[in-house]
Amino acid sequence: MASVVFRWIGRISSCHSALSGIVSSQNCGGLSSRITAVMTIKTSAALSAEPKKKKKVDPRRELMVRDRMKKKLKKLEKVPAEFIPIEDFITPTKCLDETRVRSAPRLEFDESEGRALLLKEWGRYKHEQHLAEMQAIQLALEAQKEALDELKAESEELYLAALKPDPLLFPFSNEGPSYTPPKTKYEAPDGKYNDITKVYTQ
Template sequence: MSLASTGFLCTFHRCQSLVGRLGVRFISTQSGPLCVQLTSALRAEPLKKKKKTDPVIQKAREEKKIRRLEKAIRKLQKNEGQLKPIEEAEISMKLKQEAKLRERPAAKLPSEELHARRNVELQWARYKHRQVCHESSILAAALHSQHRALQELRRVSESLWLEAIQEDQFALPFRSYGPLSSLPIAGYDGPDGEYVDVSKKWE
């Protein structure tokens, strides 16, 4: 507060003296007040006196700082190739040790079973092939139908046709969702759980 008021006084004082020196040119005829602004320099405080330190101690401090940084750099360089482990992707030690124990005894399959399996795969391939053919024929029919509709529309009215072939500006963004396995339960209130963050912190 005191700083501001001294600042204000200073400027005001200077203005006055300017007016005195340069005559009427600095007298404003505007109805509003001239905004007297404080420059940042005026908000300054006199500098504190620097503490004198022993040059020996100062030098020691700087050296300490440099050593600390060097140590950090060395530490980083040492671990350069190592990546942060991803907890979920790691196979636990327990499983690694028990891998032999957990192996499933390989069952010798009878040739009929093998034959049946091959048959299932063959049938599946045919089934999917038929499905794809069916789908592409549906698409072709839909395209043909649209083509015909547009042709007919052009015959009916050129201007309507011109409108119809415009790009649909609101078609995107388009959102669609797949079917559900069961319906939502009416009035179901989902249980509240407690949120516990178990992720580990790596430095």
């Protein structure tokens, strides 16, 4: 096929050169219009592919596909949703064993000594804090007793009023027991029962 194309190209070029010589010698207007048509001939590469055939689309097929999809969706809607198990919430069986014992990490000598000193220092601090609180309470009680003694020497009525509880400070009220006191000579019944004690006579 390629050899045939090359032959045609050679012939066209030879014709073109011959015609151009004729035109230049005769200078005829009628031949120039014919020669221009020959000069505009162009060649292109041969295409060996065939045009693709268009597939016929059946409209009924699309309807059948839609019906199938609708049926599948209905079946999926009827099936209950399955929850995906979360592995983080499932306790492994080896962790459910209560007999396992976690061994304490072995500390170095410097670390253990530092922790012991820190524990002693913390105990010393809490002891001093407790002594300071007890001393403050003792001083407050002594100051209260001294003030009451001075108030008693000044006025007995004010002293008795100061000893009464303050209802605004402690809003507490009690009406007493809601039941009557027990009777001293009351004998509680034993309840209903059948006496099956056997009596033996001589």
